[in-house]
Structure formats: C-alpha cells, structure tokens
Amino acid sequence: MHDDPQRSGNWTVPDHVPADLVRFLDFRTGLGPCPHAQISEFHKGPPVFYSPLSHQDRGGEGRGAWVLTKAEDIRKMLQNANLFSSAEPRSYAMGESWKLIPLELDPPEHGKFRAPINPLLSPKRVAALEPRMREIAAKLIDQIKNDHECEFIATFGEQMPVRVFLEMMGMADDELAKFRDWADMIVHDRARRGQAMSEVKVFLQEQIAEHRANPREGTLVTEVLSFKAGDKPFSDEEVLGTVFLLFIGGLDTVVSSLSFHFRYLAENPDEQRRLREDPSLLPDAVEELFRAFPVVTTGRILSEDTDMFGVQMKKGDMVAGSTLLSTSDPDEFENPEIIDLARSPNRHNAFSFGPHRCLGSHLARREVQVAIDEWLKRMPEFRVKPGTEFETLGGGVMGMRELPLVW
Known part of the structure; x- marks a missing residue:
C-alpha cells in the first residue's frame, strides 16, 4: 500500500x-458554495482516477473508489450491471444485510422485482397527481407570499414534494421534520x-404492520404488500427493502433538486421573466436545470478483475x-x-441509465415543473437574500443547507 499524496498519512x-x-474526491469533503462547478473542474484531469475515500462506505471506513469523469464511461458502467454490481447492501452500515x-x-x-414496482410511479399515475401537487404548492405559497422573504427549503422546497409523496405512501405528514432529519x-x-x-427500519x-391490518387502497405501502x-410473493424483508427505498427516495432527491x-x-431574474412570459x-427549462444541477452520485462494486x-x-x-x-462533460x-434553458438535444443522465434508471424520474419532473410554474404564477420576482453564504451537503445526493429568498 502507498500513501495518498494529497493528504496526510x-x-x-x-x-x-x-x-x-490518485485524487481526493468523495463528493462530500471540502465542498464550496457551487459544488457543480467545483466538481466539473475534474474534467481537466485524467478521465478516471482513484479517490482514497468513497462517498459510500457501505459499512467500512476509509474505503476508496475509482471515479469516472466521462459521460460515455459512466453510461457503460451503469448499463453493465453484471460487471458493475449494485448488490452490496447499504444496510451493512447498521450491521445487517x-x-x-x-x-x-x-x-x-x-x-423480477422491478416489474411490479414500475406502475407505482408510471407517467399515467403521476399525471393524475398533478391537481393535488398544484393544490399543495398553491397553499404553501399563499402562506408565505405576504412575508416578502422565506427560507425556501423549510417553507416550500421540502414541504411540497415530501407532502405529495407521503400522501402517495399512505403516511401522515405530521412528523415531516423527523423524516427529513432521517434522510x-x-x-x-x-x-x-x-x-x-x-430508526427508519423500526418506523x-x-x-x-398498520397497512397489513388496515389496507389503504391506492397507497404505495398497501400496494407493495x-x-x-414472478409467482412468488415478496417476503417481509423484501417488502421492507422496497418501502425503505421508496420512503428515503421521496424525502430527499427532489428537495435537493428544487433547492x-x-x-x-x-x-437570474431574466430567466424568471422568460418563463413567466x-x-x-x-x-425544456426543467430538463436543462436537471442537467446543470444533477444531485446523484452512485457507486458500483466490480464483480471481477477488469x-x-x-x-x-x-x-x-x-x-x-x-x-x-x-x-x-x-x-x-x-x-x-x-445554462441554456432551451438546450436541445439534451441527452443528460441525471436520472441514470440502464436497468437502474430512476424509478421516480416521472414524478420528479412533474413535481419540479409544477413547483416552478405555481411559484412564478403567484410570486413577484424573487432573489437570494443579500449576504447569504451557501453551505452545500454532499454524499450520494448533493444538497443545500438553506436557501434564503426575498421578494
């Protein structure tokens, strides 16, 4: 073994x-206020490098990772699930498997397992949710629009998509703050x-158990049960794994994107005006925003030498x-x-490629479009509160601590 030349021993x-x-990039350490621009600087170096610390330790501290920088190489990785395996559980972090x-x-x-899950978040089902999305968004905006300022994430950015998703799951939203802390x-x-x-597992x-005893027709938890x-019912562990993924996915990625x-x-007030007019x-603007500000970094484990x-x-x-x-790239x-809000074509992979393409991509697109549309209809021109110093959060999902807005 040899020491990382960019860090202490x-x-x-x-x-x-x-x-x-060897470069040091774990997608969480040393992030500045503009992490997308900061990380894109790695395109100036080799197309693949090794970071001594990974963004996903999966139960072990200090585990490194190869980092791919080219879009073509990342697609190859995502599409070759036999060589680049996803089967190492994150539950290793809690001593389970x-x-x-x-x-x-x-x-x-x-x-076999994805086939029954796909309809839960299909385009048709998501489209049917749009009136409720707009209702929730409008109510949240009306509650703050006369205040002339807000902390966007706490008052809208997490409230709108998470409330929509908890309704889909068949869960109450009275503990939303605790759910977000977990995420x-x-x-x-x-x-x-x-x-x-x-803690999430117990919850x-x-x-x-509640949905088994009292099924709630049309909710995701009841449907997963x-x-x-194939012809084999999901086991209790498989039901838990499915509901866990849906729950955490619905609590974080869209919130981060909206931020x-x-x-x-x-x-960029000129862009606000273009979309209002x-x-x-x-x-197309939402597609470009997803391209310009993607949030997910995924990890795979090599199944053989290559x-x-x-x-x-x-x-x-x-x-x-x-x-x-x-x-x-x-x-x-x-x-x-x-950032060109009319960019076309726009073949980005913000929602991944291959067999693990994001289950919630249709929901995410619809929620972001509705959120921006309702906000621009109901709010005057808004800007970042003067003096704001941004703190960004890294890891498997890139996020932002706060977004103070004034209007």
Missing part, C-alpha cells in the same frame, strides 16, 4: 492503483447513517459514477458550463 490506496491517478429493492439487486433478480443523516452523514437507518415496520416477483433550481432562478418553455477505462481494476473495487460529472455537451 491517514489514507492509503491499493497497490494496483498508479500513484499519479437486507437489501433496498430493486436498487441493490443485479439482473436477472432485479427485473439527511442517511444521505449526508456518514457517522450517523447506521443509527438513522435503524417502516410499524407502518407496514400484494407484490410478487438548486430555485437558487439559479433567484440569481412563456410557460411553454418550462418543460482492464477498463484505461486502468486495471480489481474485483471488489468500488467505482463511482456521478451525474455531476456526466452532465458537465464537454465531450457530451457543448459549453456545459452555460
């Missing part, structure tokens, strides 16, 4: 990693991840594919640093 890298390919379903399954098991610890806080996962087991993989999207609009631009991406990788190595790098997008 606390970090080491495997012998098969060339010393000149049950899996998030279908995220932590490889083909062919993945397809924050699991996604952003390596030290407390296992504790938070344990969800209680919810599942009836699922089969970056609204920050951009607040800092022509709402038909909104679908020579790929110009380096030698070993079985068991972790490989990170970050949307923050794939959507800012200058070989993939012309002038990726320029």
Whole structure:
C-alpha cells in the first residue's frame, strides 16, 4: 500500500492503483458554495482516477473508489450491471444485510422485482397527481407570499414534494421534520447513517404492520404488500427493502433538486421573466436545470478483475459514477458550463441509465415543473437574500443547507 499524496498519512490506496491517478474526491469533503462547478473542474484531469475515500462506505471506513469523469464511461458502467454490481447492501452500515429493492439487486433478480414496482410511479399515475401537487404548492405559497422573504427549503422546497409523496405512501405528514432529519443523516452523514437507518427500519415496520391490518387502497405501502416477483410473493424483508427505498427516495432527491433550481432562478431574474412570459418553455427549462444541477452520485462494486477505462481494476473495487460529472462533460455537451434553458438535444443522465434508471424520474419532473410554474404564477420576482453564504451537503445526493429568498 502507498500513501495518498494529497493528504496526510491517514489514507492509503491499493497497490494496483498508479500513484499519479490518485485524487481526493468523495463528493462530500471540502465542498464550496457551487459544488457543480467545483466538481466539473475534474474534467481537466485524467478521465478516471482513484479517490482514497468513497462517498459510500457501505459499512467500512476509509474505503476508496475509482471515479469516472466521462459521460460515455459512466453510461457503460451503469448499463453493465453484471460487471458493475449494485448488490452490496447499504444496510451493512447498521450491521445487517437486507437489501433496498430493486436498487441493490443485479439482473436477472432485479427485473423480477422491478416489474411490479414500475406502475407505482408510471407517467399515467403521476399525471393524475398533478391537481393535488398544484393544490399543495398553491397553499404553501399563499402562506408565505405576504412575508416578502422565506427560507425556501423549510417553507416550500421540502414541504411540497415530501407532502405529495407521503400522501402517495399512505403516511401522515405530521412528523415531516423527523423524516427529513432521517434522510439527511442517511444521505449526508456518514457517522450517523447506521443509527438513522435503524430508526427508519423500526418506523417502516410499524407502518407496514398498520397497512397489513388496515389496507389503504391506492397507497404505495398497501400496494407493495400484494407484490410478487414472478409467482412468488415478496417476503417481509423484501417488502421492507422496497418501502425503505421508496420512503428515503421521496424525502430527499427532489428537495435537493428544487433547492438548486430555485437558487439559479433567484440569481437570474431574466430567466424568471422568460418563463413567466412563456410557460411553454418550462418543460425544456426543467430538463436543462436537471442537467446543470444533477444531485446523484452512485457507486458500483466490480464483480471481477477488469482492464477498463484505461486502468486495471480489481474485483471488489468500488467505482463511482456521478451525474455531476456526466452532465458537465464537454465531450457530451457543448459549453456545459452555460445554462441554456432551451438546450436541445439534451441527452443528460441525471436520472441514470440502464436497468437502474430512476424509478421516480416521472414524478420528479412533474413535481419540479409544477413547483416552478405555481411559484412564478403567484410570486413577484424573487432573489437570494443579500449576504447569504451557501453551505452545500454532499454524499450520494448533493444538497443545500438553506436557501434564503426575498421578494
């Protein structure tokens, strides 16, 4: 083993990693106020490098990862689930081994479990939710619009999508703050991840038991209880893994996306005006905002030794594919640093590629479009509160601590 040349002697890298390919990037350490621009600077270096610390330790401290920077290479990783495995459970962080379903399954098991889950968040089902999304958004905006300022995330950015999703799950929203704390610890806080996962597990087991005893037609938890993989009903552990993934996914990623999207609009009043004057631009604008401000970095585990991406990788190595790098690749997008709300074509992978493409992509798109549309209809021109110093949060999902707005 040899020491990481960019840090003190606390970090080491495997012998098969060339010393000149070591960089330190765990997508959570040393983040500045503009993490997307900061991380895109890695495009100036080698197309693949090794970071001595990974954003996903999966139960072990100090585990490193190969980091891919090219969109084409990241697609190859995401589409080759046999070589780049997702099957190492995050529950290792709490000393257990049950899996998030279908995220932590490889083909062919993945397809068997994903098939019954797909309809839960289909375009048709999501479209039917739009009136309720607009109702919730309008109510939240009306509560704050006369205050002339707000902390966006607490008052709207987390309230709107999380309330929508908890209704879908068939859960009460009176403990929303606690749910968000859990999501924050699991996604952003390596030290407390296992504790938070344990607490969520107990809560969800209680919810599942309640839905078994008193089914609530049309809610996600009740529907999952009836699922089969092929002709075999989901086991209790598989039900838990599915509900756990839905629950955490619904609490964090859209909130993080909305935070970056609204920050951009607040800092660019001309873009606000364009969308107010022509709402038909909104679908393309939202796609560009997802491209410019993606939030997810995923990890895969190599199932065998391979020579790929110009380096030698070993079985068991972790490989990170970050949307923050794939959507800012200058070989993939012309002038990726320029945010063009009319960009077309826009073949980004903010929702991943391959068998693990995001289950909630249709919901996320619809929620963001509705949120921006309702806000622009009801609010005057808004901007970031003067003197704001942004604090960003990293890990598997990039986030923002606060977004103070004034109007």
